[in-house]
Amino acid sequence: MPAQLRSLSVTSAVRRAHWRALGLTDEDMLKPKIAVVNTSSELAVCYAHLDGVARVVKDAVRAAGGIPFEVRTTAPSDFITGAARMGSYILGARDLIPNDIEAQVEAALLDGMICLTSCDKTPPGHLMAAMRLDIPTLLVIGGYQASGEIEGDPVDIEDLFAGMVGDRFGKPGRHSLSDITANAVRGPGVCAGMATANTMHCVVEALGMCLPGSAPVRANSEKMFDSARRSGARIVEMVREDLRPRQIMTPSAFCNAAAMVQAVSGSINAIKHLQATAVEGGLDLDMFAVWEEKSNVPILSAVRPNGTVRIEQFEDAGGAAAMLRQLGDLIDGDALTCTGATIGQNIRDAQADEEIIRPRERPIAPGPAIAILKGSLAMDSAVVKLGIPDGKRPESFSGPAITFDSSADALAAISGGEVKPGHVVVLRGQGVKGGPAMGGGASTVLFAIDAAGLARDTAFITDGQLSGLCLKGLTIAEVSPEAAEGGAIGRVRDGDWIVIDVPTRRIDVDIDAEELASRPSLPTMDAVEAPGWLGIYRRDVRPQSAGAVLTVSK
Incomplete structure (x- = not known):
């Protein structure tokens, strides 16, 4: 003692x-x-x-x-x-x-x-x-x-989240939303x-x-x-x-x-x-x-x-x-x-069922599951979840940006058919300083892209954060610096050509650096009003690349 x-x-x-x-x-x-x-x-x-x-x-x-x-x-x-x-x-x-x-x-x-x-x-x-x-x-x-079952088919919270968005976009899943709601969490x-x-x-x-x-x-x-x-x-x-x-x-x-x-x-x-x-x-x-x-x-x-x-x-x-x-x-x-x-x-005596937890010489995939990108669009960092290769999630993508300053606007554009194959969907103002941070807005947009059948034909970039349930298409999150801190994601305009290349860990906007720097960063206002504790958090929080912690005094 x-x-x-x-x-x-x-x-x-x-x-x-x-x-x-x-x-x-x-x-x-x-x-x-x-x-x-x-x-x-x-x-x-x-x-x-x-x-x-x-x-x-x-x-x-x-x-x-x-x-x-x-x-x-x-x-x-x-x-x-x-x-x-x-x-x-x-x-x-x-x-x-x-x-x-x-x-x-x-x-x-x-x-x-x-x-x-x-x-x-x-x-x-x-x-x-x-x-x-x-x-x-x-x-x-x-x-x-x-979690539960419907007619012998296991269902859990992921099915419920996907079902909610699919129902909104007229893309119902295997089971009714009411049935999933009743069975997903037991x-x-x-x-x-x-x-x-x-x-x-x-x-x-x-x-x-x-x-x-x-x-x-x-x-x-x-x-x-x-x-x-x-x-x-x-x-x-x-x-x-x-x-x-x-x-x-x-x-x-x-x-x-x-x-x-x-x-x-x-x-x-x-x-x-x-x-x-x-x-x-x-x-x-x-x-x-x-x-x-x-x-x-x-x-x-x-x-x-x-x-x-x-x-x-x-x-x-x-x-x-x-x-x-x-x-x-x-x-x-x-x-x-x-x-x-x-x-x-x-762990000396730990035993694995090697069909579920594979040995290294027989992996599910070579990895990495998650990679860190940098470039003119994310000078500090951005995070991409690659998951397991399935032929649907490309590791490289380039296309014109279509930009949104709120999840509501992005959802309306997806529902209205404005988002097309080949677009790079940019949702900004969602970070720890400028928006809902961990809120479900960015995740909902991603599920909407999937529900609209666009996940394999578009890319999605946000300075917000995503639910751990999200694995749809080529998705880059937590772009830092965020828009509210003057990051380049706030300077992107519709039609700007964006290049994502995971093998080289790059994410860039293909315009002259001086022109990009000269543009005003948008949005300039917080997406969500922040009274009380939220105001303290927004004022003192450090960037996502520093863990999104409050300022720590040594």
């Missing part, structure tokens, strides 16, 4: 009186104080089961000789708390989480914390808090929701499939911040509860060992996480979330450069939306631990983890 628990550095009689009133004894006062960070919420099914998980964790902490204190934080869910202001609160809410944790856990000088992590923004929010506070921390994976937990939540759960395991074999996992399964019990015991040991997040989340760990995302063809959102976590830890790490270093990682599994494999099959095939084992020397096996052992030691 460290020389002295930091919670014991405060001997105030008032503090002891408050805790005594909660039932703590004099003996309890001397034990490690563990924050159980719970994002439980009745607003969204993603978090609806976490109170039960918290009870299991707290019992395990007590049994291991610690004292648990349950604290609550904000619980952002894209589909529920994305309702107002075009979803503008979604990404900003990620940055509320570490601040909320700091204001409770750090302010109280607790000795360690265990975070119940669930929907898309909670894993990065918890990792960011862990790096900032640098006290012993473990994440417990909350698991994915059960219990608590995060979206099924390798969208952002399950990607980030696998990232947590690759970073070494959860117990081995934790991700992905069925919500409310015995496996999930067993992990919660073991995590409750382990966090007390971590406090006694003084094992801290900055010892675990080293540059090697971030490289391992990038390799994981490439291998599962995960969500592009993992890049900025990892960058934000590195920033919070004071690491001089460029995750966009790391991503390119990991461009040699092959795609070893094809979980929806990348292929036909369902997340349940991926879990049963060995999950994240098996994937790490299959990656072999493409990861650093000497990276330390929350167990006190290395990741190589943790």
